[in-house]
Structure formats: C-alpha cells, structure tokens
Amino acid sequence: MFTSPVTTARRRARVRAPELVGRGWLNTGDQDITLAQLRGKVVLLDFWTFCCINCLHVLDELRPLEAEFADVLVTIGVHSPKFVHEADPDALVAAVERYEVHHPVLDDPELTTWQNYAVKAWPTLVVVDPEGYVVHVAAGEGHVDALRQVITELIAEHEAKGTLHRGDGPYVAPPPPDTALRFPAKAVLTPAGTLLVSDSAHHSLVELAADGETVLRRVGTGERGRADGLEPTFSEPAGIALLPPEVAATTGYHAVVADTVNHLLRGLNLDTGEVTTVAGTGEQWRDGATDGPADEIPLTSPWDVVWWEPANAVAIALAGNHTLGLFDPVAGRLERLAGTTVEGLNDGPADQAFFAQTSGLASDGERLWLVDSETSALRWLDPDRTVHTAVGKGLFDFGHRDGPADQALLQHPLGVTALPDGSVAIADTYNGAVRRYDPATGEVSTIATDVAEPSDAVLVDGELVVVASAAHRLERPVAPGVRITGDAHRVRRPPTEIGVGELELAVVFTPPTGQKLDDRYGPSTRLEITSSPPGLLVGGAGVGTDLVRGLRVAEGFTEGVLHVVAQAASCTDDPAVEHPVCKLTRQDWGVPVRITPDGPSRLPLMMGGLDG
The missing domain is CATH 3.40.30.10 (Glutaredoxin)
Structure with missing residues (x-):
C-alpha cells in the first residue's frame, strides 16, 4: 500500500x-x-x-x-x-x-x-x-x-x-583556492603539439604549451552552465576526443568533449574556440530510447570519450548508467555500444555485459580499452563487440598488487592510455599510482607512485604526461618502476544478515504526495535480482514487475552479494491535469549478506518512504 x-x-x-x-x-x-x-x-x-x-x-x-x-x-x-x-x-x-x-x-x-x-x-x-x-x-x-x-x-x-x-x-x-588548473580530469595532445586539458572545477578547457604548464588559452568563462558559442560554459567537463581530420572537416569541429554534469557532448573548433552542443538533451537518461538522433537521446554523466576506429565513431563512457555509447558525428546519431545498465562485472557479448561506472577509455586501433572504477577493473572490447576483463574481481575487491593479471589489484582507476608497444598505462587513481598492463605477458606492474589522484595520461614525444588531478597540474613522473605486493582490500560495509531458505525481499517505495504509480502503459515497477556467486539464489532471481519478491537462499553459503535493480514510475494523481508530471525513480543495490541459520527472513530496501 x-x-x-x-x-x-x-x-x-x-x-x-x-x-x-x-x-x-x-x-x-x-x-x-x-x-x-x-x-x-x-x-x-x-x-x-x-x-x-x-x-x-x-x-x-x-x-x-x-x-x-x-x-x-x-x-x-x-x-x-x-x-x-x-x-x-x-x-x-x-x-x-x-x-x-x-x-x-x-x-x-x-x-x-x-x-x-x-x-x-x-x-x-x-x-x-x-x-x-x-x-x-x-x-x-x-x-x-x-x-x-x-x-x-x-x-x-x-x-x-x-x-x-x-x-x-x-x-x-x-x-x-587560486591555481591555474583545479582538479583537471583528462588531456589530449592536439595536432599543433599543445595539450588540451579539461579543467573540471573551473568548468572550462585549457590549452597548455607542450611543457604542460604555460597557459595558451582558456575555452569557457569558468561559470557553471551550458552556453554554446565563443563564450561557452560547461559543467565539470572531463573526457576529450580528437576527431580524424576528414571527420572534423565535415562536422566543423575538431574535438568532442564529455560535458559530464550537463549530460552532453560538446564540439570544439580548435581554430576558433567555438563550442557547439552535438549530442544529448541536457536531461539525464533514466529510461527509454538509447538509439536515434543525437540531439534527441538523453545521456547520463559521460565521463570519457575516444575515437574508436572499428566503429568509425566516438565511444562514450556513460558512467551514470554503467553503459558505453557510440556517437557518429557525421550522421549525428547515438546508439548503445555495450552494457545493460546493471552495475557489475560480467564479460561476453556487449549487449549482455555488466559495467561499473566506466571512467576511462583508450583505443589502440583495434581494441577499445576501458577502466571500470567501481569494480577497480581494466577491460577491453574487441571489434566484434565482445567484452573481456584483464584485471578486476568485482564490486567489493580492490588493492595495490602487481604480478599476473588474474591476481593483480587496482583501486578505483579513472584513466587508461594505449602505449606504442601494445601495453596500456592505467591511472590507478585511489592508489595514487600509474600502472602498466602488458597483454603479451599478462603482467601488471607499477610505473610511478605518489601521484595525487591521477585521472588520465597522454604521450608527448614518447614521454608519459599524467593528469595529477588532486595536485591541480600535469606531471611527468620519473620514479622508477616498482613491484607492489601490497594487501588486498574488501569494502568494509557491514553485511546484512539473512537466513537460509525462504527470503522476502521488499523494495519500499512511496510516490510523492499528489502522485500515483503510473500504469498507463503497462506495469509501473520493475525489479531485477541477481547474486554473487550465482548459486547463492536457487529461486527468485531474474526480472519481474512486483517490488516484493520471494527468494530462496541456497544452503552451503556463508556470505555473498545480492544485486538489486528497482525502478518505479509515478505521475500526477489528478484527472484534471492534461499533461501530468511523470518521474522514474531507480536505484541499484549491491547488498553484502551474511547467511546464518537463524537470520531474518525479510530484507527491506528503502527506495522512498518508510517501511511500514
């Protein structure tokens, strides 16, 4: 009720x-x-x-x-x-x-x-x-x-x-504070040999000389906004993708910018400094179409962008809904490249893969490399659109450990850079390190440490220039590579106790006063439940339309994670209103559970209201 x-x-x-x-x-x-x-x-x-x-x-x-x-x-x-x-x-x-x-x-x-x-x-x-x-x-x-x-x-x-x-x-x-850059996010090397940096806390882009320090120009007023033109505004911009010359000649802009908090892609003409909005509506995607005209499809927190040759388009890390998108700047169209919106780590065909807040992209000409920050994972997408994981174990495991990739650990990486020898550099953000993964050997090593929240890196004349975001500058780490055999960590969030056997999972949702659940076009609610390990649930997993679900917890397990995705649509409850206001509420949970013989048989999850 x-x-x-x-x-x-x-x-x-x-x-x-x-x-x-x-x-x-x-x-x-x-x-x-x-x-x-x-x-x-x-x-x-x-x-x-x-x-x-x-x-x-x-x-x-x-x-x-x-x-x-x-x-x-x-x-x-x-x-x-x-x-x-x-x-x-x-x-x-x-x-x-x-x-x-x-x-x-x-x-x-x-x-x-x-x-x-x-x-x-x-x-x-x-x-x-x-x-x-x-x-x-x-x-x-x-x-x-x-x-x-x-x-x-x-x-x-x-x-x-x-x-x-x-x-x-x-x-x-x-x-x-007063610094030239404030929490820079990403950087690219322009055809002119300069560095274009997204200055996220200053809501602008900055072009630096090759030394990484001398400011040549600033694109953006510094105010939070979404104005186009020669005096543009941004809202916490991040990734920057350079377009091939022939594409830039057709579109009239040379770079695509992930304007993260505006949920937009912006085009930048490097010659004039003019900015245009090229994709997104400015609204955050919550449900509905993902493919279509670029100015009609909402985006959600685009964090990074890169030109991916096999698709002849710009790949987009849509951190806000755990998917990858594609933007064709010539056709002016958007489509979903990979992901289901479920947060997690699952490989295989792109349309079945799970991602977890993808925050960095790089292309080596064939593979699309990516880092999923919430699973502390390095992954890649093949041209045949199959997803693979090189490093990473899931939502709750992280650390700083070098060695074979299946044993290596990262901590919330935000950037990845393809290197000329076929390996990749990883901005291992929360470890304050730059790491390297070599696909030829399957080994992970540490290039540099003591970098203040590195979020990206770019090659300049064969030298790796790192965006040290929390130091508010670009750095050229010179520390010798070290091998880290550090500890593994797990998220310390206290587990929720549940019992073996029958378990009622109830997502509690109360529409705002003056609204009701919207069932005009079918069921107004949706609930998807999976578990890690998959065998933890022997009944009740999958997708349904009720927010209350009977589950059956298998015997023989002492701990695990319940992955729950719930959403509810509600609209104005007044027949006299011709155009009711409608909202979609959505929440993802990864609930660590401890299974005990006498544990509770009901698990309430609050999406809105009070559990009565």
Missing part, C-alpha cells in the same frame, strides 16, 4: 534520529554539529561517498532544493567511504571542494552514523523533522519532487506548532 511518507511516519511509533557521530566536520568553520543544535530546522542527511556517480548526481539534484528552502533546510552530507582512499581526510577535503559541496559534511570513516541509521546503499537520503524525528528515507536518485513535498508539509506543520525556526544554517564556506 502506498501512502504519503509524512502520513506513514505519523502512523508509526516516532523514531528519534540518532546523533551524528564521526571523525570530524567540514564546511562548519571547525565547529562540531549536533542534532540538538538543529532543532527547529528540517534536516536532510545525504549519505554519500565521493567515488559514487549516483551520489554526485544527488549533489546536483539537491542544489536547487537547498536554495529554495535556504532559511529552513539544513543539508548534512554524511560521508561514509567505500574505498580505503576515501577514508583519507585530505582526500575528503579535496572531494568536497571538487564537487562544490556547499553544506556541512560529517566525516564518517568507520561508518558509525551509517550503521546507526541502518543505511544499505549509496546514496541514501534521510529527512529529520524540526523536533528531531526521522520522517522519510529514500535511496538512490530522482527524489527531489518527493523531498520538496515532504519539506513543504513539514514547514506547514511545524510553523503552525511554533517549532520551526527560520534563519541561516551552520554552513561556513572555506577560503577559495
């Missing part, structure tokens, strides 16, 4: 919000914050981790909401890390600046507050009312309308009760 989240909250016993506990605070002027200090405000807790593309989407979704309710709403980012690197306090400080987080952030490296709120997925949003009680929980993206409704209802209720306090919140802006 679906009801208003606030109404649901009132029916239940009121649950006091647990206190916020962590290592420290950012964006508060070095002051700690307690929930008691926030009485009278509506508090929105955003459980996030900076590796997670869905979390970055939510940061952008919340910006207008924070502005709309600035005098009553206090957003608190609770940073609960997945990777070891994300638990580094300096790395968190950099991420908060990089992604323009303009609200207080609690550093929760031990996942204390995460566990106190029984969170199971990144991102998760929790609304606490002005009296300190939890009234709404939602996992995933696309909840702005529901949050707006909940906040509006809380304002009315607590203004009437006299328990709402208007005024400024506890956010204190840090001093602004």
Whole structure:
C-alpha cells in the first residue's frame, strides 16, 4: 500500500534520529554539529561517498532544493567511504571542494552514523523533522519532487506548532583556492603539439604549451552552465576526443568533449574556440530510447570519450548508467555500444555485459580499452563487440598488487592510455599510482607512485604526461618502476544478515504526495535480482514487475552479494491535469549478506518512504 511518507511516519511509533557521530566536520568553520543544535530546522542527511556517480548526481539534484528552502533546510552530507582512499581526510577535503559541496559534511570513516541509521546503499537520503524525528528515507536518485513535498508539509506543520525556526544554517564556506588548473580530469595532445586539458572545477578547457604548464588559452568563462558559442560554459567537463581530420572537416569541429554534469557532448573548433552542443538533451537518461538522433537521446554523466576506429565513431563512457555509447558525428546519431545498465562485472557479448561506472577509455586501433572504477577493473572490447576483463574481481575487491593479471589489484582507476608497444598505462587513481598492463605477458606492474589522484595520461614525444588531478597540474613522473605486493582490500560495509531458505525481499517505495504509480502503459515497477556467486539464489532471481519478491537462499553459503535493480514510475494523481508530471525513480543495490541459520527472513530496501 502506498501512502504519503509524512502520513506513514505519523502512523508509526516516532523514531528519534540518532546523533551524528564521526571523525570530524567540514564546511562548519571547525565547529562540531549536533542534532540538538538543529532543532527547529528540517534536516536532510545525504549519505554519500565521493567515488559514487549516483551520489554526485544527488549533489546536483539537491542544489536547487537547498536554495529554495535556504532559511529552513539544513543539508548534512554524511560521508561514509567505500574505498580505503576515501577514508583519507585530505582526500575528503579535496572531494568536497571538487564537487562544490556547499553544506556541512560529517566525516564518517568507520561508518558509525551509517550503521546507526541502518543505511544499505549509496546514496541514501534521510529527512529529520524540526523536533528531531526521522520522517522519510529514500535511496538512490530522482527524489527531489518527493523531498520538496515532504519539506513543504513539514514547514506547514511545524510553523503552525511554533517549532520551526527560520534563519541561516551552520554552513561556513572555506577560503577559495587560486591555481591555474583545479582538479583537471583528462588531456589530449592536439595536432599543433599543445595539450588540451579539461579543467573540471573551473568548468572550462585549457590549452597548455607542450611543457604542460604555460597557459595558451582558456575555452569557457569558468561559470557553471551550458552556453554554446565563443563564450561557452560547461559543467565539470572531463573526457576529450580528437576527431580524424576528414571527420572534423565535415562536422566543423575538431574535438568532442564529455560535458559530464550537463549530460552532453560538446564540439570544439580548435581554430576558433567555438563550442557547439552535438549530442544529448541536457536531461539525464533514466529510461527509454538509447538509439536515434543525437540531439534527441538523453545521456547520463559521460565521463570519457575516444575515437574508436572499428566503429568509425566516438565511444562514450556513460558512467551514470554503467553503459558505453557510440556517437557518429557525421550522421549525428547515438546508439548503445555495450552494457545493460546493471552495475557489475560480467564479460561476453556487449549487449549482455555488466559495467561499473566506466571512467576511462583508450583505443589502440583495434581494441577499445576501458577502466571500470567501481569494480577497480581494466577491460577491453574487441571489434566484434565482445567484452573481456584483464584485471578486476568485482564490486567489493580492490588493492595495490602487481604480478599476473588474474591476481593483480587496482583501486578505483579513472584513466587508461594505449602505449606504442601494445601495453596500456592505467591511472590507478585511489592508489595514487600509474600502472602498466602488458597483454603479451599478462603482467601488471607499477610505473610511478605518489601521484595525487591521477585521472588520465597522454604521450608527448614518447614521454608519459599524467593528469595529477588532486595536485591541480600535469606531471611527468620519473620514479622508477616498482613491484607492489601490497594487501588486498574488501569494502568494509557491514553485511546484512539473512537466513537460509525462504527470503522476502521488499523494495519500499512511496510516490510523492499528489502522485500515483503510473500504469498507463503497462506495469509501473520493475525489479531485477541477481547474486554473487550465482548459486547463492536457487529461486527468485531474474526480472519481474512486483517490488516484493520471494527468494530462496541456497544452503552451503556463508556470505555473498545480492544485486538489486528497482525502478518505479509515478505521475500526477489528478484527472484534471492534461499533461501530468511523470518521474522514474531507480536505484541499484549491491547488498553484502551474511547467511546464518537463524537470520531474518525479510530484507527491506528503502527506495522512498518508510517501511511500514
């Protein structure tokens, strides 16, 4: 049954919000914050981790909401890390600046507050009312309308009760930095021998001389936006692909830029500096067509682009929905190249493969190399569109280990570069290293260490120039290659206990007030469940239309992962409205589970509302 989240909250016993506990605070002027200090405000807790593309989407979704309710709403980012690197306090400080987080952030490296709120997925949003009680929980993206409704209802209720306090919140802006580049993302060598760099935090492109330091020109005003022309604006641009000369002559632009947060591809004329929008609608793809005219198909967080010769098109790493796309600049068309939107690591035919936030691409003329950051994997796509994995074990395994590829480990790599000898260099971002994989020997080695979050590399006169993103510069690492035999790591997220045998998995979703599930064109919900290892589930896996599913957990297993993808479509519930507003809510979970004989027989996953 679906009801208003606030109404649901009132029916239940009121649950006091647990206190916020962590290592420290950012964006508060070095002051700690307690929930008691926030009485009278509506508090929105955003459980996030900076590796997670869905979390970055939510940061952008919340910006207008924070502005709309600035005098009553206090957003608190609770940073609960997945990777070891994300638990580094300096790395968190950099991420908060990089992604323009303009609200207080609690550093929760031990996942204390995460566990106190029984969170199971990144991102998760929790609304606490002005009296300190939890009234709404939602996992995933696309909840702005529901949050707006909940906040509006809380304002009315607590203004009437006299328990709402208007005024400024506890956010204190840090001093602004001043560097030529700020969190550069990707770089390419232009035909003129210069370096074109995406200066992501400055929302622009910068052309540098071959020394990698001298600024020749800047493309973009530095303001976040999506304007075309000679004074263009971008929003956290990343990958850059150079087009073959004959293609550039036809299209009128020489480079394609992945304008990540705008969900667009932009064309750049290197001669004039003029920018045009060449693919995407500016809206984030959530469902629907993936193939068609480039200006009619939405994209989702394009992170990298490269010209791939076998397809005679630009390959796109669509990190936001775990797929690869193709853009034909001559025909002006988009199509899906690979992936199903399920996050994971699965090889085989491109249309059946699973990817996990692909963030770097490179072509050696035949293979399309790629790095999947969330599975810490190096993979490739053959011209026959078959996917292979060279390095990587899955969503929860990572580390820094050299040696045979099937034993080697990476940690959230963001870039890959094809080298002349047939090997590839890997920007092993969270290990602060540059790695090398040699397909001829199957060995992984370390080229350089102590690089501040490398995110890409480019060859200049035979020398590898690395984008040291967190150092805000390009570097030419000269450290000798070292062999790393370091430890393996697993994500430390606490597992959820379940029992053997029958298990009811329930995805809880409440449409926002004034909306209803949209079944005009068929079922309004979809649920897909798989497991790692596959034999963990002997019943209930697969795709269905109900958000409640009976599963059967096999005997003989003590741990595993349940992979759950849920979505629900809802529309305005008013027959008088001719054109109802419709939304698709979607969330992916990778739930680590521990199987015990007397474990629970029900597993609720919150997609929106409260489990009643």
